[in-house]
Amino acid sequence: MSTVHAGMTMSLDGFVADRHGGTARLSDPATANGSEYMAELIRETGAVVLGRRTFAMAEDPDRFVGNYEFQVPIFVVTHTPPDVLPKQDERLTFTFVTDGIASAVARAKAAAGDRAVKVIGASVVRQALRAGLADEVHVDIAPVLLGAGLPLFGDPELDGVVLRRIGVREVGTFTSLRFEVVSPPIVGGKPSLEGR
Numbered sequence: 001m002s003t004v005h006a007g008m009t010m011s012l013d014g015f016v017a018d019r020h021g022g023t024a025r026l027s028d029p030a031t032a033n034g035s036e037y038m039a040e041l042i043r044e045t046g047a048v049v050l051g052r053r054t055f056a057m058a059e060d061p062d063r064f065v066g067n068y069e070f071q072v073p074i075f076v077v078t079h080t081p082p083d084v085l086p087k088q089d090e091r092l093t094f095t096f097v098t099d100g101i102a103s104a105v106a107r108a109k110a111a112a113g114d115r116a117v118k119v120i121g122a123s124v125v126r127q128a129l130r131a132g133l134a135d136e137v138h139v140d141i142a143p144v145l146l147g148a149g150l151p152l153f154g155d156p157e158l159d160g161v162v163l164r165r166i167g168v169r170e171v172g173t174f175t176s177l178r179f180e181v182v183s184p185p186i187v188g189g190k191p192s193l194e195g196r
């Protein structure tokens with residue numbers, strides 16, 4: 001049964017992109033494509049859920065095939081699917097999901113088999129946590145302060161999420177943290193179990 005891993009690389013002060021939307025300062029060769037760390041992530045990942053803005057980071061969406069680290073089925077959460085599907089092959093397929101995060105995660109789990117579903121994109125990570133869909137939170141901490149930018153968390157609706165640390169690793173200059181989600185957020189005084 002597939003597990004759902006939500007998370008991204010974050011500055012120590014909590015941002016996944018700088019004030020100009022850039023992520024260059026959140027990179028380290030030890031976590032880049034071709035590294036042993038990335039090879040491990042690739043082995044454990046059977047499908048990916050992306051927010052549309054993360055999908056749009058690629059200048060040419062046809063280049064996902066053969067170039068994106070995860071050559072697996074990709075589910076893009078969006079209100080507006082493109083008119084023309086990006087290039088696909090027998091390993092990397094695109095599904096544009098317009099009926100919400102729970103649907104995207106359910107479809108990704110079905111595609112991932114025994115391997116994990118990775119949820120990437122600040123908005124979709126938070127939605128997965130709010131809906132109780134994430135089994136684990138993975139955050140790689142870059143040793144940099146960005147001062148401002150796009151926060152990963154800072155969402156009042158995540159109040160009450162309880163995590164249990166299950167992994168701490170030094171990866172190059174980064175600290176790679178893994179947490180199991182023990183309890184979903186408290187919604188209206190009660191834990192949210194939607195999607196569990």
Ligand SMILES: NC(=O)c1ccc[n+]([C@@H]2O[C@H](COP(=O)([O-])OP(=O)(O)OC[C@H]3O[C@@H](n4cnc5c(N)ncnc54)[C@H](OP(=O)(O)O)[C@@H]3O)[C@@H](O)[C@H]2O)c1
Nearest residue numbers: 008009016017051052053054077078079080121122123124
């Ligand atoms: N540090 C890292 O590891 C890392 C990794 C990847 C990306 N990033 C950065 O993260 C940023 C992207 O994160 P983000 O939070 O801005 O966006 P995101 O989560 O990637 O995508 C958000 C978009 O997805 C669509 N969407 C989200 N939830 C939806 C729903 N329930 N139903 C329908 N559509 C939905 C909407 O787009 P539409 O309405 O347009 O369809 C929404 O604007 C970028 O700045 C990128 O550079 C950082």
